Amino acid sequence: MMDVVDVDVVVIGGGVPGLAAVQALALAERSVLLVTEELVLGEECVTAEAWQASHGAVDLGLTYWSPAQNYAFQELVEKQLELVETQLPSDKEWVFELRDGTLHHSPGEKEVFPGGELADRLIDELDDLSLLVGLDPRRPHRALDAAELDAHTVASWVEAWFDRQPDADAVRRDLVRQSLAAGLRAVFGAELHEIGMLYLLHYGASAGTFGWLVVPVGAFAVRFRDGARSLVGAFEAALGLGTHGPPVWRGVQVEAVRHLSTGVEVQVRGLPLVRAQRAIVAGPPASWPDLPITFDDPALASQWAARLALAREVRHGRCIRAFVSFRSPFWLEAGLQATVLATREPAAGPIAWTLDHSWPEGHPQAPSHPYVVACNLSGAYADHWRVRTRADRREAVIAQLERILGPRTRQELVDDGLDYLENLDQPGGSIVGTAPVIGAGVLTRLGSAFELLGDEVGRLGVASRVLAEQWSGTLEGALHAGDRAGTRAARALDTPLLPTPGGPVAQAAAGAMPLRRPVVRCPARGRRSRRS
């Protein structure tokens, strides 16, 4: 006779959305089993082990978030994690290295992009459009001018926009094109021609505005002091995953998911049959078509097929994250932040963007190598450089930093062999996945599938950051999507309304630490307020 495991809900996929779904179900006091093909939970959170002792936490995958992301902030508070602010001193300049090698310096407190007035106007226009598209966050395909916007990639839309600007001569167009491409590479790890215009606006709207997405003090303002893995560890500990809490089956292969009128059966190779009331698919959309799922009801099968049509259109950005370690923050003495955007031809310079990844000055627990610059080879740069050798990449990254931050770059490299690290060095350090990318035409063509993406197909729910109404595509979006799927499953299970006194809900807040939301500098809309 076959063994059978009975649970209320089985969650398939152990990334952040899966963990958030399990947490929501645990808070609702439902029994849940987490099944993941990966060996580790929270696979997208990769904190470099090789450098942990010497450099502190260096994140190779998911890294940045914003204190305006309230769900992530709640996790920070409840799970007693610490954050550090990205070093963006307003009295230092940031640098844009243009395609022709010219260095454009910008004051730290302002976002002055190459292209001046024309670039400003473009940001205004993108902010206005994203606010319009965001008026109905679940239905970007029904926004004003949706069809017209969705007919364009960002690349083609911006050319059409230039044609409407009397002052957009060839020189200014080129500068603004470079600004936009660099900004979106940092966000998506993708190129302008890969990204649908309506999708960009929807994505920007979900973060507030386009502007909040691209400026460092918006979406890149903070990171977990002890690395993104500390978030995953805190989830495991708080929920007792695999110990006193929900069981976890890791590194397993799902052979069949059978949707029946009475429940969902999940067959995992070599393990007992799982019989659940409901299931949540928490893997990325790209993995949905490979899920061996069958439906008892043809109507549900066709609903799932419609979701898959959309899932097949969700591509991913690419990013090689390369870290360079220095003996001192010499750039500060030169009046610079270590914030760079660059648009050299990929062969001439691998860096797409950088941020200072150093430990805050004067921190009591500073590691021996506190000064690190995170360099990102994103989009076309990742594509070009991933097939080169590590030694080539290292040399090219350092040579480019030298051009931008000055000759001290090489002299200040730490000299004990711990001066360079990249996500390709570490197992699990994937370069794909930075952000989901949807091309032109998809949202309007598959709009109803998009609108329904977060709704169940029968007993099957999905959790992916792509479908989050707020902060789509980010850590925050992943938390929202997981919570939503878990909550909806719990509701469908006739969850008793009253929580058990002292139960999971009460325990969650037990350690809420005396922590203040950091007083952050924010993308100062209003920064150009005195312009006119």
Added chain:
Amino acid sequence: MGRGRVEQVDVVIVGGGLSGLAAADLLHQRSLAGRSSASFVVLEAGDRLGGRVLTAEAPGHFGWLDMGGAFFAVTQHHVMRMVDRFGLVIDQTYLPQGKSWRFQLESGEVLELRSDDPTSYPGGLHTLEALAVLDRLTCHVRSSLTEPEVSLRAELFDQWSVADFIANYAMFSPQGEPMHDHTRQAFTVSVRSGFSAEPHQISFLYLLHYAARTGSYAMLADILGGPLSAEGTRLAYGAGDLVAALHGALPRGAVRMGEAVQRITQGKEGCTVTTRDGTYTCGRVIVATAPRDASQGIVFDPPLAATPGAEPAGARRETLTGAAFMGRTIKGFLLYRTPWWRDVGDGHTGNTMATHADIDRFPLDWALDHVWDPPEPDPARPVPPHPNALMTFIVGEAANRWAGRSREERRDALCRQLADIYGTRAAIDELLPDTPAQPSYLEHDFHGVGRFGGCPSALLPPQVFAGVPGALAAPVGRVHFAGSESAVQWAGYMNGALQSGQRAAAEVLTQGVR
């Protein structure tokens, strides 16, 4: 019934508050861009624009005091976009690190709180825990922002008032204990100042929903979050600057004041909007008011719930607007010679919470430093001669009781209470001379003035909200609804007003005006 002139336009916008102006602005900007030709008028019942935004002058003292909507967070993106677009000047709430603030308890005892250490008073840690509980519950609502009614335990939380949550807090408490008394009082003050109503009046689900649309309860209630908190930033020349800028961007004659809409008739072909003096025929109507239709004096013909083809949406709206109520605030400003509170002891921010049990003698709920000190003032405008304002709120039950007394009585009670709390007569003696021509205490009560019903925004009592998905924003036939309360984000705030107005205008444009 309507008499006199009959005018024909594509869209009639009812209400000249921020939501109505934002709707008109979008329609106008679209026609300037050649993307629409929809004609429109804005009909405002009152003799001024701005609705719940009202910037007043204290002659000789201070030019720009917001008697209504004032503060915003930098994540109020629609407001921030307007700030940028019109070049409005902003000022920040005074929050230096290391200063203290004060909290007067029901017993009259005064707690001293350090702004950089929220646990610096008895019960402080419990308050943080309770905030974490509230925000965890808020997270569940926030993850399905457009459908709060399907959030975790929505039915339970809608059966409960906020007071029931307080009473049942032990269920959520890590120690299984009732809410710490100081925490209960602090939470009560924040509910009063956030909603101008008492905890037992408001659905707990509605509070969570409101917090979710703001971001979190901490952001709603806690000024210490700086620019991210709902009270972090204001316009240096008053929120009226935004109203004036939006008005200035509209074509001449698009706004009619003193036009109270009495009836909206809709048929297959279009609508008729009737005011006392005129009749407007149009394709679509945008009702941009607080959602208390009956008391806004508008009769819908046919009744919303009987609008052919839109009965469910109409019925849901009637359920909600029938149950909605508004709180009451007497918002005031005390104008001082010096910002004396900044110098009490080791320095205070002026942030003052109070929940004195004897509200007949001690009416204050909340006070906040409102000293005028913008980092980049407009050189073309005068600097206020007396910029040292302290903003005061008398809310909820205290507002009901104190509304019947005189301005001078309220002024004196507030000054005495502040003197009590800070242990200094400066709160009384430093007040500038208060004369009819040059008052040094200005106040406003939206209750019973114009068509507001109260303030700051419409609220729902228990047992209504959970059953009515998306109802406040849903159009009913040819009638669309704006108004801050219907917004997806920052409902009840100025940002929600702008967003909802644009949303309604966008609906009209996508569905066609005829």
